[in-house]
Amino acid sequence: MASPGHQLKLITPSGYVANLAALVRVEVTDAAGQRDWGMWDAEATLSSDPPRVTLSTNRVVLRNGLGSALVSCSNGADFDLIVTLGDLQTHRFLRLLTNVPVVAVGGILPGLSTTWSGLVRITNDVIVPAGHTLTLQPDTLVLIEGVTNGTVANDISVSGTIRSLGTAVQPVTITCAEPDLAYRWGQIRHNNAQPSLYRYTSITRGGRSTGEGHTGTAPVIRPIGSTIRFESCNITDHAESSPASVEFGKPGKIMQASLGSDITFDDCLLARSRMGPEINGTALLLTNSYIVEMYGVNDSDGIFLDAQQPGQSITLTRSVIAEGDDDGIDTLGSTFTVDHCIIRNWRNPFEDSKGISVEGGEARIWHSLLVDNALGVSGKGNNGVNVRVRIDHSTILSESYAVGATNKTGTTPVIDYRITNSILRGTSISIFTQYNPSDIHIDYSNAGQFWVGQGNLSSDPMFMNVAGHDYRLQLASPCIDSGDPAAPLDPDGSRTDMGSFTFLPPPPVLRNPRLLSDGSFRFELEAYPNRSYLVEVSTNPPIWNPLGTVFQASNVVELGETNGIDDGMRLYRARLAP
Numbered sequence: 061m062a063s064p065g066h067q068l069k070l071i072t073p074s075g076y077v078a079n080l081a082a083l084v085r086v087e088v089t090d091a092a093g094q095r096d097w098g099m100w101d102a103e104a105t106l107s108s109d110p111p112r113v114t115l116s117t118n119r120v121v122l123r124n125g126l127g128s129a130l131v132s133c134s135n136g137a138d139f140d141l142i143v144t145l146g147d148l149q150t151h152r153f154l155r156l157l158t159n160v161p162v163v164a165v166g167g168i169l170p171g172l173s174t175t176w177s178g179l180v181r182i183t184n185d186v187i188v189p190a191g192h193t194l195t196l197q198p199d200t201l202v203l204i205e206g207v208t209n210g211t212v213a214n215d216i217s218v219s220g221t222i223r224s225l226g227t228a229v230q231p232v233t234i235t236c237a238e239p240d241l242a243y244r245w246g247q248i249r250h251n252n253a254q255p256s257l258y259r260y261t262s263i264t265r266g267g268r269s270t271g272e273g274h275t276g277t278a279p280v281i282r283p284i285g286s287t288i289r290f291e292s293c294n295i296t297d298h299a300e301s302s303p304a305s306v307e308f309g310k311p312g313k314i315m316q317a318s319l320g321s322d323i324t325f326d327d328c329l330l331a332r333s334r335m336g337p338e339i340n341g342t343a344l345l346l347t348n349s350y351i352v353e354m355y356g357v358n359d360s361d362g363i364f365l366d367a368q369q370p371g372q373s374i375t376l377t378r379s380v381i382a383e384g385d386d387d388g389i390d391t392l393g394s395t396f397t398v399d400h401c402i403i404r405n406w407r408n409p410f411e412d413s414k415g416i417s418v419e420g421g422e423a424r425i426w427h428s429l430l431v432d433n434a435l436g437v438s439g440k441g442n443n444g445v446n447v448r449v450r451i452d453h454s455t456i457l458s459e460s461y462a463v464g465a466t467n468k469t470g471t472t473p474v475i476d477y478r479i480t481n482s483i484l485r486g487t488s489i490s491i492f493t494q495y496n497p498s499d500i501h502i503d504y505s506n507a508g509q510f511w512v513g514q515g516n517l518s519s520d521p522m523f524m525n526v527a528g529h530d531y532r533l534q535l536a537s538p539c540i541d542s543g544d545p546a547a548p549l550d551p552d553g554s555r556t557d558m559g560s561f562t563f564l565p566p567p568p569v570l571r572n573p574r575l576l577s578d579g580s581f582r583f584e585l586e587a588y589p590n591r592s593y594l595v596e597v598s599t600n601p602p603i604w605n606p607l608g609t610v611f612q613a614s615n616v617v618e619l620g621e622t623n624g625i626d627d628g629m630r631l632y633r634a635r636l637a638p
Contacts, residue, residue, distance in 0.1 A: 065091025068104070068150040070143050071260070071292075074199055074230055075157045077179075078136040079239040083262040083294050085128040085329060086120045086143055095125035097380070097402060100529040104145040106131065113139040123382045124402055126350050128329055130264065130297050132239065157201070166214075169194060176200050181237055182245075185215050190254070192220035196261070198230035203237035204245035206268060211278065213246035213268035218253045218286075226260030228292070236265040244268040244298070244311055247279060250286035250321075259291045267298040267312015267334070274366075274390075275359045277309075277334040279316035283342070287322040296331040301355045309334050309356020309385075317342040320369055325349045335384075336363040339394075343372035346379055354384035361386045362406070367393035367421065376401055386411045388433065393420035393445070400427045407434040407459060414438045415458070419468070422448040429455050429531060429560045436462040436486070439475040441495065451479040453543075455531050455560040458485070462507075464492035465500065480504055481543040483521050483559040504544040506558050517542065521559065532561045539563075541590055552591050552636050568593050568612075568634040582620035585634055587612045592637035595619060599630055609637050 069087040076082055086104050088096045102122040106115055106129075116132040120143070133139075136158065142151045157179060165176075166184035169192055177197040182204040188194045196202070207213045216222075226232035236243050246269045250256060269278035280298050281288070298312030313334040317323050321342040328349040330336050336351045337344075344365075351362040362381040368374055374396035381388040383405040389398065398416065406413040415430035416423060419440040430436050436458040439447040449463070456462040462484035465475035475493070477500040484490045484507040491507060493500060504515035522537040524530040533539055540563045543556035550562050557563045565588030573583045587593055589612045596604040610617060621630070 063090065066096060066148060068143055068145060068148045070141070070150050070152050071228060071231060072141065072152055072154070073201065073233050073262075074153070075155045075160070075201070076133055077157050077201070077203075079132050079134050080203075080235075081116065081130040081132040081239070081241065081264075082233060082235070083128055083264055083296060084120060084131045084141070084143075085262075085294055086122060086126070086145075088122065088125045088145065088148070097124045098530065099125050102127075102145060104143050107142045107144070108133070109140040109142060109151075110137065113137055123350070123352055124380045126329065126380070128294060128296060128331060162203075176202065179203065181205070182214050182216070185217060188216070188218040188220045188222065188253075190219040194218075194220070194222050196222070196224040196226070196232045198225060198227045198232065198260075200226075200232045202232070202234040204234065204266075206236040206238055206243035206245040206265070208240075208242045209268075211268060211270050213244065215246040215269065216248045218248065218250045218256065221254040222248075222256040222258070224258040224261040228260055230260075232258075232261040234261065234263045241265070242307075247282050247312075249282040250284065250288060252285040253283075255287040255289070257289050257291070258293050260293065261290075262294040262296070264294070264297045267310075269312075273313075273316045273338045273340070274361075274364045275313055275335050275338075275356070278312050279314065279338065280312045280333070281315040281317075283315070283317045283321040283323060285319045285321060289324040290326065290328050292327040293325075294329045294331070296329060296333070298333040299356065301332045301353060303355070309360060313338065316340070317344075322372075335359060335361045335386075338364040338366070339368070339374065340366035341369045341372075343368060344374045344376075346376045348377075349379045351379070351381045352383055354386075356385055358411070359386050359390070360384050360411075361390040362388045362403075363390070365389065365391040365394040365396050368395070373397075375399065380404075385413070387414045387417045388430075389416045391416075391418050391421060391423070395422045397424040397426065398428050401429075403428065403430045403433065405432045407432060409434060415456070418447055418449055420445040420447060423450065425449070425451045425454055427453045427560055431455070431457045431529070431531070433458050435460050435464065436484070437464070439465045439477065440468045441466065441471050441473045441475060442468045444471045444473050446473045447475040449475070449477045451477070451482055453481045453556070453558075453560060455483045456485070457483075457526075457531075459487050461486040461488075461492035462490045463500070465495045466492075467494045474499055477501060481547060481556060481558050482506075483539060484508065485521075504542065504558065506539055515542065515544065517558075531559070533557065533559065533563045535566070535588070537563070554591050565591060565636070568636075570632055570634055580620055580622045581630070582618060583632065584616050584618050585610060585612065586616050587634070589614055593634050594637045595632065595634045597621070597630055597632050601631060604633070607632070
């Protein structure tokens, strides 16, 4: 059951073509409007009103508050699509696009600008030349004629600019024209193009093109020397995810970017493809986004980060990378930052799956949670290239080791770990190395085993509920206030904690009020120690005045006033000091 203030958010096209699958995206938001990452796994139910409209599936699986499904509708009529999750419900009215005119397009777009709206059918390759701007209005449905096999299909080739301007209630959709899910179109290719923007745009069922890159499969988005920004977009369902299918893991992956490109994903969903984005010689910012369900027989990674060009940065922040058949993040020579992310359920035993695999370059992993992976973080030695891994304020729990240094090719480089303020746990061993153990530097961390370093612990970190995927710290956890004393203080002014979750003390309690014979008023403040609390007084709420700031040296301290009852009723309250 959701907590008070939670809501369901539904994003789907406002109209549909009978029997043609469209993407349905469902989110659970909390009272602050943020996705509920604590809702680890959930399943929403879809239904229609009137019920005679038949849906191809009635379920959407959510991970950490977000999920999606391709849904087709038959027995066509206008209807309400209803989404239910526990006691939460929302709906969206969908109209049947039976009599909407279809505009057929293909070839080189003439002039300096083109605008698409309504229903557009691409019958052969579309070329957006240099200096030309193609604008997709809200609620545009682009249907690209596809094929069932091979590497030649209709593409959109861009040298100019695309501006796809969907909204939350009227998203743009780019998908395959044929209802048969065996069909796929080709790719959108930005070749040394002018900067482009995709906003609230769903791009589905592509990938019939020439295979390339790490997987040797076709990217659906192919930037070369181009800048593209994706805002609140969905790029999904470019590969068959059913292991029983002969197309399992084929044909398409999300993206291959190269040769000085600059890519931003903000509030995006990348799902059910051969693998996620493959980044080479490219700057990347992935923020507030999800990469999920990447399946296939080999190298089905959430994202692959090759070396970037000088001056380019790669940052993944406040994102979820969940579930697939190889590594959550795989790398080759890149320098990258992972900040406030969840990386989970990369656990294929045949692929030796890892949350993060680091080959060359430098990984910087801050304030992140890596759990339910076969391996946590693995630095790999290859051709004498040194590897650097920096981990701070992270929690890494794995089915094998949490952090490791492995020999890939028989060479003996330095795999240098610097780990602080973190919690590391593996089923059998937390730290594994085939190299010099002195290159793994761990301080002020809880590794579950002895490791030379300052301030390290090995005792039970006392998570709230591991089985329920609640990795916050209990009140008695030894990891509270046990991080590096030289690190910045936590928001409540206390010494920093170990792990990815900052401990939040329970609210303070005022108790045992007493009016003494001298007219003074005394009471006790019961609160989590080693923090400062502001005590306030009021004779006329909502006006409150500070009585004082108290450093809580023990669980209970005594406070009071000397003029407790002289001016009538007085109210007191306490809270963490700002």
